[in-house]
Amino acid sequence: MSDDHVYMTLAEGHEDDTRWAYGTGFEDPLHGVDTTVPEGVDPAELAALCVALGDDALVQAQRLAEWTTRAPELEEEVALANIGLDLLGQARLLYSRAGQADGTGRAEDAYAYFRDAADFRNVRLAELPNGDFAFSIVRMLLLSSWRLAHFQQLASHPDPVLSAIAAKGVKELAYHRQYAAEWSVRLGDGTEESHRRMRAALEQTAPYLGELFTAHDARDEVVAVLRQVTEAAGLPMPVYRPLPGAGRHGEHTEHLAPLLTELQGVARAHPEATW
Amino acid sequence: MVTTLLDARRARHIAEQVPDPELPMLTLADLGVLRGVEVTDDGTVVARLTPTYSGCPAMAEMRAGVAARLREAGYSRVEIRTELDPPWSSDWITPAGRRKLAEHGIAPPGAAPRSAGGPVPLVLSPTRHTVPCPRCGSADTEETSRFAATSCKALWRCRACREPFEYVKEI
Ligand SMILES: [Zn+2]
Numbered sequence: 001m002s003d004d005h006v007y008m009t010l011a012e013g014h015e016d017d018t019r020w021a022y023g024t025g026f027e028d029p030l031h032g033v034d035t036t037v038p039e040g041v042d043p044a045e046l047a048a049l050c051v052a053l054g055d056d057a058l059v060q061a062q063r064l065a066e067w068t069t070r071a072p073e074l075e076e077e078v079a080l081a082n083i084g085l086d087l088l089g090q091a092r093l094l095y096s097r098a099g100q101a102d103g104t105g106r107a108e109d110a111y112a113y114f115r116d117a118a119d120f121r122n123v124r125l126a127e128l129p130n131g132d133f134a135f136s137i138v139r140m141l142l143l144s145s146w147r148l149a150h151f152q153q154l155a156s157h158p159d160p161v162l163s164a165i166a167a168k169g170v171k172e173l174a175y176h177r178q179y180a181a182e183w184s185v186r187l188g189d190g191t192e193e194s195h196r197r198m199r200a201a202l203e204q205t206a207p208y209l210g211e212l213f214t215a216h217d218a219r220d221e222v223v224a225v226l227r228q229v230t231e232a233a234g235l236p237m238p239v240y241r242p243l244p245g246a247g248r249h250g251e252h253t254e255h256l257a258p259l260l261t262e263l264q265g266v267a268r269a270h271p272e273a274t275w
Numbered sequence: 276m277v278t279t280l281l282d283a284r285r286a287r288h289i290a291e292q293v294p295d296p297e298l299p300m301l302t303l304a305d306l307g308v309l310r311g312v313e314v315t316d317d318g319t320v321v322a323r324l325t326p327t328y329s330g331c332p333a334m335a336e337m338r339a340g341v342a343a344r345l346r347e348a349g350y351s352r353v354e355i356r357t358e359l360d361p362p363w364s365s366d367w368i369t370p371a372g373r374r375k376l377a378e379h380g381i382a383p384p385g386a387a388p389r390s391a392g393g394p395v396p397l398v399l400s401p402t403r404h405t406v407p408c409p410r411c412g413s414a415d416t417e418e419t420s421r422f423a424a425t426s427c428k429a430l431w432r433c434r435a436c437r438e439p440f441e442y443v444k445e446i
Contacts, residue, residue: 027335032323032356075420075430082422089330093359148395164359168329171362171446172426174395179421181397221394232399 024109024267025274029092033161035100041159047102048121050162051111052215052248053150054094055122057087058112059256060143062263063130072133079179083140086172093165101159113267117250117257123215124247125208127256134187134197138205141180142212145225148173149218181229188233198235206238215248286320287312289348293340296333297425300379303337307367310358319352320345325363328426328446365427365446382409382431382442406442408433418442 037043064084071077092108099106125143130136151173154166187194213219230237245251266273290312291304303309303324310323322341326334338355345353365384368376373383385404405414413435420430421444428441 027338029334030357030359031338032354033359075422078424079420079422082426085330085332086328086426087330089326089328093329152394160360164362165329168326168359168362170390170395172329175421175444175446177395177397181399185399224394225397228397228399 024113026092026108028096028107029089030096030100030161035097035161037101038158038160043101043103046159046162047098050094050098050101052121053147054091054098054111055120056126056143056147057091057094058263059120059122059126059259060084060140061088061091062259063126063136066130067136076133080136083176083179086169086176090165090169090172094162097159097161097165109267113264114271117252117260119250120247120252120256120260121250122247122256123208123211124245124251124253124256125205125212127247127253127259128205128208129255131201131204132197133183134194135201135204137180137183137187138198138201140176141184141225141229142205142209142222144173144177144180145222146212146216146218148177149221150216177225181225184229184235185233188230188235195235198233202230202235202238207241207243209238209240210242211246211248214246282318282320283312283314286314286322286345286348286350289344290322290341293337293344296336296340297427298376298381300375301368301372303341305369305372305375307369307372308337308363309341317352318350319354320350321354321356323356323358325358327363330426363446365443368443376443377409380409380440381428382406382440384443384445387445406431408436408438409440410438411436416440 037046061084064080064087067080068077071080091112095106095108095111098111099108104110123143125139128135128139148170151166151169155163155170157163157166184198188198189195209222212222227237229235247256290309291302293303293309295301295303295306295308298306306327308325308327310325312320312322314320322345324334324337324341334357338357342353342355364387366387368383376383385406406416406418407414408416408431411433413433415434416431417434418429419432419439422428423430423441427443427446429444430439431442432439
């Protein structure tokens with residue numbers, strides 16, 4: 001296989017001016033999709049749901065990208081980046097759907113780059129700092145299990161665009177959950193130190209579980225996965241303590257604003273630029 | 276009408292030959308992402324493409340590639356539509372595509388998992404399917420990473436010939 005060829009093709013000019021790397025001003029990911037909102041579906045509700053699910057994915061993707069150059073091994077760095085890329089792709093589709101449904105016609109960039117923390121509707125677990133590898137893995141286990149269960153239900157949503165995005169996401173999320181579950185077992189059942197860190201991560205994430213189940217009641221699925229993983233890993237089930245506040249209402253931790261500053265900095269400094 | 280049918284066949288043939296940007300040994304038809312090519316009554320060529328993964332960064336490149344080839348072939352009105360439903364499956368990689376992958380040292384995917392309808396089961400047991408080495412054919416191989424340079428591939432290693440190889444994941 002000639003790798004040169006691949007990069008040569010990338011460098012070739014196209015009249016459509018397509019680019020590869022992520023930046024701004026990309027072609028609509030729903031290009032050429034019939035975006036009529038079907039009768040019986042409330043467009044505002046649909047848009048709000050898509051924004052919330054898009055925000056969960058975008059914020060997670062940004063946290064996963066922060067692992068680049070910092071992961072324990074190159075293979076894990078590649079894995080975390082790929083999982084982030086899947087989520088970024090889901091976010092792009094969902095934002096695009098939201099902009100058509102809410103009638104504003106806003107494109108993905110408007111949602112990703114030009115809203116402030118209080119406008120974001122992601123669950124707070126997604127925005128917490130990465131912590132150590134164990135924390136990031138436990139967070140991924142919880143969020144991917146929850147999102148997988150939610151997307152499975154959304155695959156039969158009356159809006160055909162959202163249902164298609166969800167059906168596609170299910171396949172990707174199953175891989176994410178598998179990755180997080182295998183690492184959870186490896187670390188929980190690993191050394192004394194890795195076990196201790198996994199325990200701490202389970203305790204630190206437990207207060208944010210209630211918020212997930214309020215946003216979408218996938219308690220049974222998530223608890224079943226947690227039980228299966230903690231048993232295999234020799235870890236205790238986390239004790240669930242509810243925490244007031246909800247990212248779905250725009251109530252965030254102090255960690256979201258700095259994350260967005262980094263994510264949005266270039267786009268806001270050069271609002272007309274595309275790269 | 277006859278012209279339209281002939282045109283559709285020719286347009287499909289042209290679109291089918293466009294190489295995939297990330298796996299350039301495969302055409303978009305081999306990869307199963309080209310879902311159809313039709314010519315409408317007003318002579319517009321409509322090509323339908325589906326992304327492999329939600330985050331596939333090559334999607335815009337694929338769209339541009341198909342549109343450019345069709346325009347070069349003399350079709351002035353070209354429309355590329357994204358088709359999300361049903362989601363792409365590695366089962367759609369054609370037999371020719373699988374052969375080309377193997378020839379280039381990339382192990383082709385096995386059968387994609389079938390959805391049984393209920394919650395997706397989480398399997399933690401270490402029982403793994405074997406992926407034969409695309410270089411030497413040995414079954415003595417192991418996964419080194421579930422994720423590789425692109426979302427659609429995993430990294431494997433052959434214990435017999437000691438060569439690492441990529442493997443297109445079932446999805
Ligand atoms: Zn070998």
